[in-house]
Amino acid sequence: MxxxxxxxxxxxxxxxxxxxxxxxxxxxxxxxxxxxxxxxxxxxxxxxxxxxxxxxxxxxxxxxxxxxxxxxxxxxxxxxxxxxxxxxxxxxxxxxxxxxxxxxxxxxxxxxxxxxxxxxxxxxxxHRWVSPVKHPNLTSSFGYRWGRLHAGLDFGAVVGTSLHAMSSGTVTKAGWGGGYGMKVEITYWDGTVSYFAHMSQINVAEGQKVAPGEFVGKTGNTGRSTGPHLHLEIHPKGGDPVDPKPWLAKHGLKF
Ligand SMILES: [Zn+2]
Structure with missing residues (x-):
């Protein structure tokens, strides 16, 4: 039990x-x-x-x-x-x-x-876009002058003004560019190529990677130039130059 x-x-x-x-x-x-x-x-x-x-x-x-x-x-x-x-x-x-x-x-x-x-x-x-110069002072627009295409914008700037990469990219040319004087070409992440011409100083080398706003050199008056300024060209996909104004506006940049 x-x-x-x-x-x-x-x-x-x-x-x-x-x-x-x-x-x-x-x-x-x-x-x-x-x-x-x-x-x-x-x-x-x-x-x-x-x-x-x-x-x-x-x-x-x-x-x-x-x-x-x-x-x-x-x-x-x-x-x-x-x-x-x-x-x-x-x-x-x-x-x-x-x-x-x-x-x-x-x-x-x-x-x-x-x-x-x-x-x-x-x-x-x-992928952000920045202006190549801090205080852009537009002095000449894109278009034909006496039968010749002015293929970019001119920004008046004293010699030695800092120039900046407009986004992430690679320096595809850095050196003498004939009428352009001292020139830097940057190919950006989206394929756009920018020309910075008439520079007084180049601080990047071909093949160098750059970040948005990175210092690449200084403005000048080299090549076929009548005064110190930045000549800026925009070549979408590395092709023919376009008027940078609408391109800059589309990318939220002042001119
Ligand atoms: Zn120009």
């Missing part, structure tokens, strides 16, 4: 309790947990064990008392307890795993979002 009091049976370590569960009851418990079809040789019904599980696991009724209440054997009730505990543990583990996976996924998503934002910021910074 050592298992007539349910309190005693419930308080027992689970491994011990399991050892006392008869084979038939274990089979039933397994069938109740849903993995094996019902049909055990024992007389106890599935409903009785479900009832036992509810009494023992949910309401804390002792195994023996529960068994008596539903008129099943204590062994059968013990199997119900085992089954209920196992089911709950599995459920708790699944819930914990799901939570961990949700947290990990949220972390991965946040990291990816931050990386994308940082990349977008880097690209925006690298």
């Amino acid at each position: 050592r298992r007539t009091t349910g309190k005693h049976a419930v308080a027992r370590p689970r491994t011990h309790a399991r050892a006392l569960v008869p084979v038939g009851a274990v089979a039933l418990a397994v069938s109740l947990s849903g993995s094996v079809a019902a049909g055990s040789a024992t007389a106890h019904s599935e409903g009785a064990q479900t009832q036992a599980m509810a009494l023992i696991a949910d309401r804390g009724v002792a195994v023996g008392a529960a068994a008596q209440q539903i008129a099943i054997t204590p062994d059968f009730a013990t199997a119900a307890v085992e089954s209920a505990i196992a089911t709950r543990e599995q459920g708790a583990m699944r819930a914990q795993r799901a939570t961990q996976e949700r947290v990990a996924l949220a972390k991965r998503k946040a990291a990816a979002k931050a990386a994308a934002a940082a990349k977008a910021k880097r690209i925006a910074a690298a």
